[in-house]
Amino acid sequence: GAGVSQSPSNKVTEKGKDVELRCDPISGHTALYWYRQSLGQGLEFLIYFQGNSAPDKSGLPSDRFSAERTGGSVSTLTIQRTQQEDSAVYLCASSIGGAQYFGPGTRLLVL
Amino acid sequence: AQSVTQLDSQVPVFEEAPVELRCNYSSSVSVYLFWYVQYPNQGLQLLLKYLSGSTLVKGINGFEAEFNKSQTSFHLRKPSVHISDTAEYFCAVIIQGAQKLVFGQGTRLTINP
Numbered sequence: 013g014a015g016v017s018q019s020p021s022n023k024v025t026e027k028g029k030d031v032e033l034r035c036d037p038i039s040g041h042t043a044l045y046w047y048r049q050s051l052g053q054g055l056e057f058l059i060y061f062q063g064n065s066a067p068d069k070s071g072l073p074s075d076r077f078s079a080e081r082t083g084g085s086v087s088t089l090t091i092q093r094t095q096q097e098d099s100a101v102y103l104c105a106s107s108i109g110g111a112q113y114f115g116p117g118t119r120l121l122v123l
Numbered sequence: 124a125q126s127v128t129q130l131d132s133q134v135p136v137f138e139e140a141p142v143e144l145r146c147n148y149s150s151s152v153s154v155y156l157f158w159y160v161q162y163p164n165q166g167l168q169l170l171l172k173y174l175s176g177s178t179l180v181k182g183i184n185g186f187e188a189e190f191n192k193s194q195t196s197f198h199l200r201k202p203s204v205h206i207s208d209t210a211e212y213f214c215a216v217i218i219q220g221a222q223k224l225v226f227g228q229g230t231r232l233t234i235n236p
Binding site: 016045047054055062068070071103105110111112113114115116117 | 166167168174223225228
């Protein structure tokens with residue numbers, strides 16, 4: 013079946029611009045997660061959505077980062093006023109109890 | 124807070140040799156344990172998971188791992204590796220009651236012919 017999909021696969025932006033990253037989870041999965049993978053910090057948790065509950069935003073590194081999940085399915089991660097240190101691969105995962113299944117990621121480069 | 128330590132950043136082995144990738148965790152409460160593999164320019168693929176039950180867990184591609192509670196370890200093993208196993212491997216935990224994965228720093232497995 014279809015896995016987690018993310019778009020775009022690559023994004024190059026200029027410092028100070030806003031970017032939006034999209035995640036389509038596996039159909040029927042109630043939980044959705046965003047992680048960031050960078051050379052210096054490894055894999056870090058950003059935010060978690062479960063059904064209609066308030067999201068766990070404890071991993072967001074600054075108030076420039078936000079995410080929403082519409083209709084319990086698609087999620088968008090928004091980074092405002094991007095900085096060079098935001099350059100990383102942003103990974104989305106979904107689950108329905110137990111293991112998390114990851115998408116291919118969006119590689120973000122901030123120039 | 125819980126943490127995950129992968130003791131080797133790089134492991135080179137010859138094709139058809141056995142391999143063990145080591146993972147230790149620290150947590151004062153029960154955990155769920157996972158191994159993921161990442162091939163170049165791809166996302167993370169689940170290899171295997173331990174949630175409960177038998178401490179020996181079998182996964183995809185011939186990998187297995189053993190949960191050792193007394194040593195707080197979850198080492199990954201394969202009896203005979205192939206060139207196609209060249210990738211980065213991540214150990215991760217979720218503490219019971221929480222949801223986020225906490226990852227180790229990864230081990231790069233290189234298979235030499």
